[in-house]
Amino acid sequence: MEEVYKELQKLGFSKYECKAYISLLRHSPITGYEISKRSGVPRSMIYEVVGKLVDKGAVYTVPSDPVTYAPLPAKELLSRLRQNFEDSFDFLENKLASLESEQEVDVIRRISTDEHVLAEMLDMVTKAKNELWLSIWSPQVSSIIEDVRARINQDHLEVYSLIFGAPDTEIGVTTHHDYMEPKIAEERMSGRLTIIARDLEEVLIANFAPDTSAWAIKTKDPALILVAMEYIRHDMMYSRLTETVGPEKAASLWKDNADLYHVVTGKRFI
Numbered sequence: 001m002e003e004v005y006k007e008l009q010k011l012g013f014s015k016y017e018c019k020a021y022i023s024l025l026r027h028s029p030i031t032g033y034e035i036s037k038r039s040g041v042p043r044s045m046i047y048e049v050v051g052k053l054v055d056k057g058a059v060y061t062v063p064s065d066p067v068t069y070a071p072l073p074a075k076e077l078l079s080r081l082r083q084n085f086e087d088s089f090d091f092l093e094n095k096l097a098s099l100e101s102e103q104e105v106d107v108i109r110r111i112s113t114d115e116h117v118l119a120e121m122l123d124m125v126t127k128a129k130n131e132l133w134l135s136i137w138s139p140q141v142s143s144i145i146e147d148v149r150a151r152i153n154q155d156h157l158e159v160y161s162l163i164f165g166a167p168d169t170e171i172g173v174t175t176h177h178d179y180m181e182p183k184i185a186e187e188r189m190s191g192r193l194t195i196i197a198r199d200l201e202e203v204l205i206a207n208f209a210p211d212t213s214a215w216a217i218k219t220k221d222p223a224l225i226l227v228a229m230e231y232i233r234h235d236m237m238y239s240r241l242t243e244t245v246g247p248e249k250a251a252s253l254w255k256d257n258a259d260l261y262h263v264v265t266g267k268r269f270i
Helices: 002-010 015-026 032-039 043-056 074-099 114-127 138-155 182-189 222-245 247-255 258-265
Strands: 059-062 068-071 108-112 131-137 158-164 173-176 192-198 202-208 215-219
Touching: 002 015, 015 032, 015 043, 015 059, 015 068, 032 043, 043 059, 108 114, 114 138, 114 192, 114 202, 114 215, 131 138, 131 222, 138 158, 138 192, 158 222, 173 222, 182 192, 182 258, 192 222, 202 222, 215 222, 222 247, 247 258
Parallel strands: 131 158, 158 173
Antiparallel strands: 059 068, 108 215, 131 192, 192 202, 202 215
């Protein structure tokens, strides 16, 4: 029953109002005294509680002596609440949009926790109109792949993906980051740097680390969009170049060069 109380509280009912309403669903019509006795709501508060339920339209009085109370049927109550919430959302969507001031393009939103970062990634997928660019690692691929493929199939969205560590996965025009072991990049960046850019209008730059909570920034700042896009493009081109010349020859460019070794790994040449 606690779960029912929690859900009703999300809809604006107090804990005592939940208890009183549930008691009336089980036994009605009954007096305020009986509601208190059956629900556990203190007698000193029961009429205040019932009065609020009457104001909400969840309970109505039954003319009798003494006065008794009965609940609005649950299905009818939920239908009414759903309609009220939808009306409120429609009203606020229109009014708040008209009040919202123009934001500066360099506003940067900061997001924390894996759950919230993944939700923002899916939001980028949903909002993309023409193009979506991805630089993504295998652990996060499963969280967005179905949504991305749906956009490709249903809306013909152009998707360009750079994928780390999932050699058999294809998402749109796919390049696999396999010219070096993914762990080299992961160690250099202290995590799995993940980028989603849409329509050259907005970018999300995130980092997922094995033992810490994910973080991300999301912005429409053109400078950060440009840097992120160039990062993805350069990685794609180097991956394709490696396919042509071969991984061993590509690796020899930096593994035996102290400066390039530091550029690639973030470590000093030994």
